[in-house]
Amino acid sequence: MARTLLVAGTASHVGKSTVAAGLCRALSDRGIRVAPFKAQNMSNNARAVPRATEPTEAGEIGVSQYVQARAARIEATTDVNPVLLKPRGDGESQLVIDGEAVGNVAAGEYYEDGWERAREAAREAHARLAAEYDVIVAEGAGSIAEINLADRDLANVETVRFADRVAPGGRPDGRAAGPRDAEILLLCDIERGGAFASLYGTLELMPEDCRERVVGAAITKFRGDRSLLKPGIAEIEERTDVPVLGVLPYDDPGLPTEDSVSLPAVGETAVYGDSEGVRIAVPRLSRISNFTDLEPLAREPGVGVVYGPPESVLDGADAVVLPGTKNTVDDLLELHGADFGDRLDDFSGPIVGLCGGYQMLGERITNAAIEGTGDEGVIEGFGLLPVETRFSPEKRVERVERDLRGVGPLAGARGRVSGYEIHMGESRLTGPTERPFEGEGAATDGVLGTYLHGLFENRTAREAFLDRVFEGARRERPDTAERASPYDRAATLVTDHLALDALGIVEDVSAVG
Secondary structure (H helix, E strand, C coil): CCEEEEEEECCCCCCHHHHHHHHHHHHHHCCCCEEEECCEEECCCEEEEECCCCCCCEEEEEHHHHHHHHHCCCCCCHHHCCEEEEEEECCEEEEEECCEEEEEEEHHHHHHHHHHHHHHHHHHHHHHHHCCCCEEEEECCCCCCCCCCHHHCHHHHHHHHHHCCCCCCCCCCCCCCCCCCEEEEEEEEHHHCCHHHHHHHHHHHCCHHHHCCEEEEEEEEECCCHHHHHHHHHHHHHHHCCCEEEEEECCCCCCCCCCHHHCCCCCCCEEEECCCCEEEEEECCCCEECHHHHHHHHCCCCEEEEEECCCCCCCCCCEEEECEECCHHHHHHHHHHCCHHHHHHCCCCCEEEECHHHHHHCCEEECHHHCCCCCCCEEECCCCCCEEEEEEEEEEEEEEEEEECCCHHHCCCCEEEEEEEEEEEEEEECCCCECCECCECEECCCEEEECCECHHHCHHHHHHHHHHHHHHHCCCCCCCCCCCCHHHHHHHHHHHHECHHHCHHHHHHHHHC
């Protein structure tokens, strides 16, 4: 039966995903059978993986658990993230349980009608993983001390409770302090300021049964002289009796981002990658999803990926990528309101549309009320590809491999590529055009659209696109330097700056191994 280590936080965005991935790789390096887990995630960055209960079918999980599974050197299934909420806007989210979309819910409706079902699915998924692996590295969500949610905190409190076996004579609800089958590592982000107050307050407000499971804390995103922290660390350890097991420096191993917190706010502009390099423009959609599709481009030398308002993002751009969206119709209407289509018409560089972006590049969307918030029947697209998309309630979730034909902005690229599809709506050609893949997508000389998420993770496609971008910008591509794998870099961050053997679960399993 597996032991569970919950990587919890004092707040959102404190580095839980990175530390969990680093732990997965570090434990795998030690020969420990390890699996990631996040009972409930909220993200529009999803991946298609085999469903745990129906392996021949694909289901959706959050991207961080997909990444952590790769770090652990295992194949991800829906068990690693059994509950996924995908925000649609206006306080509503699509609820995905065991990889399958079961409906759209508002927050209050979810907690009243859907949470018990979600908890049971998470408990069963954890039990299946626990029967197969030695250690489960569970990632929490937000803060573990949200006292208004303590009785329904699935990713933090409930994970600890159903991961712990009850000691003889213990309470049947699993809240007794029995053998430590579940432990908690608490992270706080010093870059935000108030790190020691956050640690102290979080420990004071945590449910008592969870507080008993905290084996240590770690400070993340530190810049500067670590010796300056010594007085604060000594006092917080004395006040709380919780050891500070590490101070992790500010570092980005290059793992895909989980949520849009890392993007600029709607209406603002930010450049990722090389701000002086060629500029790949990405309109910052209100309901953007799967923007991790762009991260492989931003990691290339001499490339900057620019997110910004549709009114200005094309200024000085060398290429455009229209990303995925959780709501193609409403985001398309916003782009029409900003006259983005006219700007695209005047743009001379390569244009690529991915999933929802592909749908937008077509001539029209029919049956649009299926997805949009209004009663629209037909929405005009940007008309750059001879494609018409019709929406229906069915959702396609599938892992795919395809032969790339190398047309349009990917001219010259040939070979097998892999990725995944997650979308509603079916697109058909309305006129002659080239297909970048057999039976899928559409391309002209300067415009390409496809449903294939993960396209630019394939080196062949990425190199062809960037060659076209640099050629159009009349700039020479820098040499590509070899970098360590992001999984290994995350592991190094953890092993170099965290007292791994002080985690009881890790020490016990290593000793047995």
